[in-house]
Amino acid sequence: MDDIIQEYLHHLRIEQGLAVNTVQSYKRDLNKYTSFLAAKKIASFDAVVKADVKEYLTMLNAEKLATSSISRMISALRQFHKYLVEEKVIKINPLDDLKLPKKKQNLPKSLSVNEVDHLLSTPDTKTVLGLRDRAILEVLYATGLRVSELVTLTLSELHLDLGFIQTIGKGDKERLVPLGEEATYWVEAYLATSRPSLAKGRAETPHLFLNFHGKGFSRQGIWKNLKKLVQEAGIHKNVSPHMLRHSFATHILENGADLRIVQELLGHSDISTTQIYTHISKERMVESYRQHHPRA
Structure with a gap:
């Protein structure tokens, strides 16, 4: 799984032209995800099912992360699994019809x-x-x-x-x-x-x-x-x-x-x-x- 993630990060940086900091953010989110999968003894991405993803989200909520952080992580996972489908690593994206939590919109503060x-x-x-x-x-x-x-x-x-x-x-x-x-x-x-x-x-x-x-x-x-x-x-x-x-x-x-x-x-x-x-x-x-x- 580590090799696949490295290929994906290379894809983000070189083919999609994302900034280094953005790619590093994806890397942190995906490493957290694979650590969770490893703890469940899931050794390949094609073995991941929707129930596993829901359990992962439950874990994130239990950590009391901000809604915006969880939304970002889900978005990262969705894009990653979409990439895996396109590369024929997996057949079905387990996040396809997963609903994102509503992101609270905080208006930026400014000076007069x-x-x-x-x-x-x-x-x-x-x-x-x-x-x-x-x-x-x-x-x-x-x-x-x-x-x-x-x-x-x-x-x-x-x-x-x-x-x-x-x-x-x-x-x-x-x-x-x-x-x-x-x-x-x-x-x-x-x-x-x-x-x-x-x-x-x-x-x-x-x-x-x-x-x-x-x-x-x-x-x-x-x-x-x-x-x-x-x-x-x-x-x-x-x-x-x-x-x-x-x-x-x-x-x-x-x-x-x-x-x-x-x-x-x-x-x-x-x-x-x-x-x-x-x-x-x-x-x-x-x-x-x-x-x-x-x-x-």
Whole structure:
């Protein structure tokens, strides 16, 4: 069974072009599944029946995993067994008519425009690190980049004269994202003074944003730095880099942007992922109506 899983993971990575992190997620889910089968002394996938899958789901529920996690695992198993049918490893997919548990839709939280303005103005831009932090915040809010995209952003992917940045998102898909005048200004200021100081005369590193040691940031480094700035700004919310991404999407939709354009900017492969932001806008519309209409 291990050999078949390895072939499948290779299929996901090479033929379907899924990102490394996504493939690793599939690997973890399938390893958990095969461990369960091994405990039941099931030695091949063609011996798996629907009752075995239901027992596996019962076990997952007993572990009190989130509904979203269980849904993801079932989806992974369904795709895997579909692959096994196509490769003639098994004849029947035991998950074909299995109903997925309903996934609870949690609306992403975002900052208000005033909170974003306050956060962006928090770093002391007269200092090397403050100017860098301002540039990072401006880029996150101006582009809606994922933190993983931000930390891998290189100098060669900047096209400041055109007002765009180039990035590689999920599934290794490349996209161009407008940067905007304000963010461009702060990035240019950072490149002119802060970055040379942080590089400390080392051999040129390709990363755009450098930490105190002159190296590219880690995801954890960006998160930790943001937490400090949020605290300094006096914002009492659990702000993450992803919340700035949500704020970017919510604010441009509220100002009339087309949903398809937002989908492209965020790098969503499916517009249904982007549509969650329309629910946020509707909630705020109702809230504003109740607050300002004399008979609400």
